[in-house]
Amino acid sequence: MAAASSRTVRGFKRWMKSNGVECSDAILLVSSDDGDSVDSSRSFSIYVKALCDLKEGDVVARIPKQSCLTVRTTAACGLIEEAQLVGNSGLAVAIMYELSLGARSKWFPYLQILPPFEDIPLLWPIKDIDYLLSGTEIHQAAREDKTLVYQDWKEYIKPLIDSASYELNSNFFTLEKYCAARSLISSRSFQIDEYHGFGMVPLADLFNHKTAAENVHLTLDSDDAEGGMESVDDSDSFWTSRNESAFMEMIVVKGVKAGTEVFNTYGSVGTAALLLRYGFSEPDNPYDIVNVDLNLVIHWSSSLLTSRQSRKRLRLWRKLKQHSNHDTDYFEISHDGEPEAELMTLLHVMSLPEKEFDDLDHDAISAAEEAVRENLVFFPGGGNEKKSKTSKKPSSSLLRQAVGKALVSLADAREDLYGWGSLDDDIRSLERCCQVSEPKLYYSLLLRISERRIIQNLRSWAKGI
Numbered sequence: 001m002a003a004a005s006s007r008t009v010r011g012f013k014r015w016m017k018s019n020g021v022e023c024s025d026a027i028l029l030v031s032s033d034d035g036d037s038v039d040s041s042r043s044f045s046i047y048v049k050a051l052c053d054l055k056e057g058d059v060v061a062r063i064p065k066q067s068c069l070t071v072r073t074t075a076a077c078g079l080i081e082e083a084q085l086v087g088n089s090g091l092a093v094a095i096m097y098e099l100s101l102g103a104r105s106k107w108f109p110y111l112q113i114l115p116p117f118e119d120i121p122l123l124w125p126i127k128d129i130d131y132l133l134s135g136t137e138i139h140q141a142a143r144e145d146k147t148l149v150y151q152d153w154k155e156y157i158k159p160l161i162d163s164a165s166y167e168l169n170s171n172f173f174t175l176e177k178y179c180a181a182r183s184l185i186s187s188r189s190f191q192i193d194e195y196h197g198f199g200m201v202p203l204a205d206l207f208n209h210k211t212a213a214e215n216v217h218l219t220l221d222s223d224d225a226e227g228g229m230e231s232v233d234d235s236d237s238f239w240t241s242r243n244e245s246a247f248m249e250m251i252v253v254k255g256v257k258a259g260t261e262v263f264n265t266y267g268s269v270g271t272a273a274l275l276l277r278y279g280f281s282e283p284d285n286p287y288d289i290v291n292v293d294l295n296l297v298i299h300w301s302s303s304l305l306t307s308r309q310s311r312k313r314l315r316l317w318r319k320l321k322q323h324s325n326h327d328t329d330y331f332e333i334s335h336d337g338e339p340e341a342e343l344m345t346l347l348h349v350m351s352l353p354e355k356e357f358d359d360l361d362h363d364a365i366s367a368a369e370e371a372v373r374e375n376l377v378f379f380p381g382g383g384n385e386k387k388s389k390t391s392k393k394p395s396s397s398l399l400r401q402a403v404g405k406a407l408v409s410l411a412d413a414r415e416d417l418y419g420w421g422s423l424d425d426d427i428r429s430l431e432r433c434c435q436v437s438e439p440k441l442y443y444s445l446l447l448r449i450s451e452r453r454i455i456q457n458l459r460s461w462a463k464g465i
């Protein structure tokens with residue numbers, strides 16, 4: 001049914017014209033149709049292609065803010081204000097309300113090119129979250145999102161449908177529809193300005209993402225911003241400050257060859273955040289990291305120390321922490337496996353023989369910490385062992401070995417959280433997995449593989465100490 005998607009895109013283009021959305025002739029909206037459906041569950045996806053070479057500075061779209069679906073522009077604006085809905089729940093009501101209006105909505109042709117939902121983890125059954133995301137950086141966040149969104153619906157949306165005064169069609173405001181609206185907000189909304197907040201920006205939301213290699217950015221139209229909006233004769237001009245533009249623009253920031261896809265960026269985000277917010281992920285993402293929870297370190301320390309000793313050392317480390325800007329109870333492992341300096345300090349404190357720990361005073365530890373930060377003591381790559389005043393004990397090879405072993409144990413413990421299969425199993429499963437028919441498994445495997453490779457890098461890093 002390729003015709004269904006073409007008709008929908010044609011309808012959207014007509015809508016853009018009549019709503020002042022300018023789309024350059026140099027780009028084409030391409031719909032990739034899977035050909036099965038003519039109903040409202042959109043069976044195609046859209047991407048943007050360059051029809052001719054695009055060069056830096058070219059403007060490919062100009063979008064009036066009034067054409068964006070926001071809590072200010074929706075027909076449900078009064079209701080949202082009266083119910084004092086803000087943020088996600090306000091915008092979700094705007095979307096659900098416009099959907100409930102059907103063809104009477106100002107955004108009807110726009111809403112028709114949107115998918116009914118984006119399959120982000122928020123929409124996955126808990127058993128899929130627990131299985132596919134187990135051990136990953138977003139396992140807990142996905143579980144929490146589900147709980148929070150349900151609470152939001154009960155607290156803010158259910159009272160609206162229960163109240164006779166709003167006369168809402170309750171079928172469009174169910175928990176399922178609310179989650180669907182939230183998934184669209186998560187995957188497609190943009191921050192517009194202070195007045196509109198964030199909202200749905202037609203056309204801008206048809207560009208796919210490419211990590212650190214985007215071609216376009218969405219910006220405010222700076223000329224208009226300087227010119228001000230005061231001459232616009234509509235009620236909204238009251239709300240639009242002199243310095244706020246009435247338009248947004250898609251501007252080319254990196255040239256595109258004719259015939260290739262034009263990408264936006266959804267930010268400098270790693271695989272975990274891409275999957276959580278947008279429902280997809282990409283291989284080899286340089287922004288990926290893994291965190292090691294403090295609880296894992298405490299658990300590991302119980303194999304070396306009594307719980308009293310462990311608490312004492314933790315107390316000292318916490319005191320040291322007050323002087324650093326590390327204020328979380330987890331430690332980042334970078335893409336190449338390098339652990340955060342704070343973790344090295346903690347492992348150092350935990351690994352010291354009891355007598356040496358007792359001998360140590362604050363200054364000595366602080367200096368040792370500084371040495372760790374400056375790659376003087378523990379970091380691999382010989383020749384960097386300047387004899388600092390505190391490095392004598394910490395740099396002893398026994399202590400190095402102990403810290404290295406601790407890192408490997410932590411890597412093993414972190415790895416265990418993934419539950420099923422080895423890294424090699426995951427790689428083989430990914431090779432067999434179909435991105436189109438099994439997207440949840442496919443993108444979860446990409447995430448697991450990326451994180452487990454970082455843990456592998458941590459092991460190599462530890463061995464180099």
Ligand SMILES: C[S@@+](CC[C@H](N)C(=O)[O-])C[C@H]1O[C@@H](n2cnc3c(N)ncnc32)[C@H](O)[C@@H]1O
Binds near residue numbers: 047204208277282
């Ligand atoms: C803002 S929309 C982009 C337009 C979208 N392709 C459409 O059909 O409407 C964001 C969604 O597009 C998809 N997407 C964007 N970039 C992608 C990529 N690099 N790989 C796979 N899917 C992507 C994801 O489903 C994401 O939630």
